[in-house]
Amino acid sequence: GAVVSQHPSWVICKSGTSVKIECRSLDFQATTMFWYRQFPKQSLMLMATSNEGSKATYEQGVEKDKFLINHASLTLSTLTVTSAHPEDSSFYICSARVIYSPLHFGNGTRLTVT
Amino acid sequence: GENVEQHPSTLSVQEGDSAVIKCTYSDSASNYFPWYKQELGKRPQLIIDIRSNVGEKKDQRIAVTLNKTAKHFSLHITETQPEDSAVYFCAASIGGGATNKLIFGTGTLLAVQP
Numbered sequence: 001g002a003v004v005s006q007h008p009s010w011v012i013c014k015s016g017t018s019v020k021i022e023c024r025s026l027d028f029q030a031t032t033m034f035w036y037r038q039f040p041k042q043s044l045m046l047m048a049t050s051n052e053g054s055k056a057t058y059e060q061g062v063e064k065d066k067f068l069i070n071h072a073s074l075t076l077s078t079l080t081v082t083s084a085h086p087e088d089s090s091f092y093i094c095s096a097r098v099i100y101s102p103l104h105f106g107n108g109t110r111l112t113v114t
Numbered sequence: 115g116e117n118v119e120q121h122p123s124t125l126s127v128q129e130g131d132s133a134v135i136k137c138t139y140s141d142s143a144s145n146y147f148p149w150y151k152q153e154l155g156k157r158p159q160l161i162i163d164i165r166s167n168v169g170e171k172k173d174q175r176i177a178v179t180l181n182k183t184a185k186h187f188s189l190h191i192t193e194t195q196p197e198d199s200a201v202y203f204c205a206a207s208i209g210g211g212a213t214n215k216l217i218f219g220t221g222t223l224l225a226v227q228p
Contacts, residue, residue, distance in 0.1 A: 034215060042220070044203065045218075046216070060115070102163060108156075
């Protein structure tokens with residue numbers, strides 16, 4: 001149980017384009033979803049917290065207009081990287097949980113912006 | 115802001131030896147402390163967690179201890195095996211209720227030498 005699916009697993013896009021990443025909880029309804037970013041050999045950096053039906057809460061230093069998060073239902077959250085640039089290249093991982101339960105991660109998306 | 119410090123950053127042990135990874139947290143209100151194992155290119159997997167009302171928890175070869183007064187917690191792996199080689203992240207909960215989120219440590223690369 002507690003499976004989180006993330007799509008796509010990897011994506012290459014040109015500078016200036018936008019990329020959408022989907023995160024789905026397959027066998028449970030997630031009260032909250034989180035988006036993390038991970039640089040090579042570094043830790044997981046929390047970008048934003050997303051609750052169904054409400055606006056995402058962004059961490060300090062994360063541009064909300066750059067990283068658009070939509071949490072349309074209890075099983076789906078999307079992250080759109082707008083006007084992507086090479087410095088946005090990274091490993092993006094979503095996670096989901098039911099309140100007071102452990103956090104479960106998606107398989108991650110490796111974004112490369114050329 | 116809130117942060118979680120993790121040591122050491124790298125740890126090399128011989129197969130069969132024990133490994134200990136230590137973390138400290140800054141938010142005295144933190145009440146949930148999970149440990150994740152991440153293999154190269156894969157998602158973090160929860161291996162054990164502990165809540166603040168418990169001082170120690172054990173699951174086969176893995177144990178976690180928590181010292182709330184000192185605000186630190188540790189992961190202990192006994193009888194290490196080559197398949198234990200991975201990056202391990204500690205985390206601490208920040209905030210309460212629906213806003214509860216996890217802040218991760220910087221990670222420890224564990225290498226178990228056969």
